[in-house]
Amino acid sequence: MTLKKSRVKLEDIARKLNISIATVSRALDENPRVKLSTRERVLKTATAMGYTPNQIAKSLSSGKTNIIGVIIPRYDEPFFIEVCRGIDRYAHKHNYKILISSSRNSFEFERENLISFERGLVDGIILSPTHETEMFTHIKKIVNKGIPIVLFDNVREEVAGADHVMIEDDKASFSAVEFLINKGRKKIAFIGGIKEKQVFQDRFKGYIEAMKAHNIPIHEELILHCSSLDREFEDPEIHEFFRGMSIQPDAVFTCTDNYGLLTMKTLLKLGYKIPEDVSVIGFGDLGLGDVFVPSMTCVSQPSFEMGQKITELLINQLNEPNTMKHRKKVIKLKTSLVLRDST
Amino acid sequence: MTLKKSRVKLEDIARKLNISIATVSRALDENPRVKLSTRERVLKTATAMGYTPNQIAKSLSSGKTNIIGVIIPRYDEPFFIEVCRGIDRYAHKHNYKILISSSRNSFEFERENLISFERGLVDGIILSPTHETEMFTHIKKIVNKGIPIVLFDNVREEVAGADHVMIEDDKASFSAVEFLINKGRKKIAFIGGIKEKQVFQDRFKGYIEAMKAHNIPIHEELILHCSSLDREFEDPEIHEFFRGMSIQPDAVFTCTDNYGLLTMKTLLKLGYKIPEDVSVIGFGDLGLGDVFVPSMTCVSQPSFEMGQKITELLINQLNEPNTMKHRKKVIKLKTSLVLRDST
DNA sequence: CTGTTAGCGCTTTCAA
DNA sequence: TTGAAAGCGCTAACAG
16 A cells, blocks of 8 residues: 655656756746756656645745735624635735634634644734734734734724724714715614624714714614624614614614614614615625615725735735834725615 | 744753653653653743744644645635535534635636645645536546545536535425425526536426426526626626516526525516515525515525535545545535525 | 654755 | 755654
């Protein structure tokens, strides 16, 4: 029995050609310091023998793996998928592969993943912290070790030395709410997510500020911070919220596409007409805007572009002549409002 | 300036403790052959010195990376995401990480990815071929090299030595159509995807067989094979299909959730009542069933479980005492029909 | 129980 | 333009 597959390696080529391993290595590398004729002989022989370079050996020797580690809170959220697509696209162009891990919304998994990425498998790390993440020591440790890292989305604390990319959440919701106000709406409800997430806090802030800026009274009764993380398509919380309301809202600003959709379903069920009686705005614009009838106006975030930007920053760090005193960059991406039938 | 970070390695610990590298290695491995007191000293020192094992060196030396490479046609299809979640869950339990690449529905990218996975970075491969994939030589090459691989979903040709996992597409659509027939529907339309995809062919086959089995006449006019791959939320093809129809269908069996949704939107727009005038069934049940009003009856495929099963097979291959004459396993998973308001 | 040593396959000085 | 040789950090066989 043959021991596994004994792959052909540089040595085999070298021996067959009666030259040194070093020369073969150089030839395969298109190194100009090797005679053209030699290079050609090597290339031909390598192909003929079915040579495949060993990535691991290369990495050990060169100190580079060309892999970027990505940690996201979950796989099945359209936002993260879009960001990952953007990351992958940019990374691929620059000859990096990506290794995605989910922290499953758990701080412990996040830490575990980070530790595993510290083991030299990846050249750099992209991380979107979970809502549970309150301590940033695990991240700082990475930074201190000099491992390039870029954070995105839900970043609560600024970590010195770590770039981070986010969207202008507060401005986005400010504009969206202002848009409703300018349409003459006054009893504007707010539906956000768990308060632990910085993004929801920021979106809430934008809502409040817009209302205040236009002197619209704020009713506690019209504000809901959903506690569910999961993107369910039935949410009793939202249903209860509207059913038990003594004020009739004439608009609802929601903090995710899904909340927007659930809101529309609930309101229709309660007899409201959209957009005649009430306008609804979603947040994200990740494909759900056109599913429903009426179609839903959404704050659109540039998720794919975000992924690309993140990766650009990371690759910059990777190429940087190890300036340990790397100045942290915080990038905020702009959003836009995509108008549809729900407003 | 310090040259990058000089990570502490086994040698450093060994020197500090005046013992050999091998002992340190064993101690860290919890190898019982090392004295307890030594092990403890090593562990303590390792922690104190901030030792982190080098995964790459480990892999080169051991010949294992504990990484599974996954190639899917695209990132942003709920089906693939669910499968990947299943893969990840199972892999994680068995101490493997997964490296996902998208072939972007292109045969060339698929090949490129496969070649890159041949370079020893991954211990095994999971692949869902694109619709463009007609030649399987690139896959056979992997098999011949003895690299463990499992195929899933869109497999047209049986590759000797490669397990593959799929769902019972034909049976699934047979049952779904039969369900409609038993409800008294007779003018049952079919909406499928591009014919290049084996899954769509199989689903079509099930439709035809069910109709024949019940002696229902088949009208060419009621059959559409969509040419769009993309999951758009407006599809002129489907709209045209129903608008130009001379027969009024009383049911529509569609081959994806999205086609189902588009069908419902179109039919409602054309004045049909669902389910009174016409029943609609989607395929996949990947979260869209409950979005719309009315909710959509769907064929439900066990995507997450599929991912787990796939990985189970792969890990079996990985652990197998290199039986080159590995008998190919073809696993077909059962589906079910989830009844909702559209039927 | 511990140490010595020979790799794993490739890159990269330094010499020739 | 090419070769010899020293690693990269770890594992594992063998010896003691």
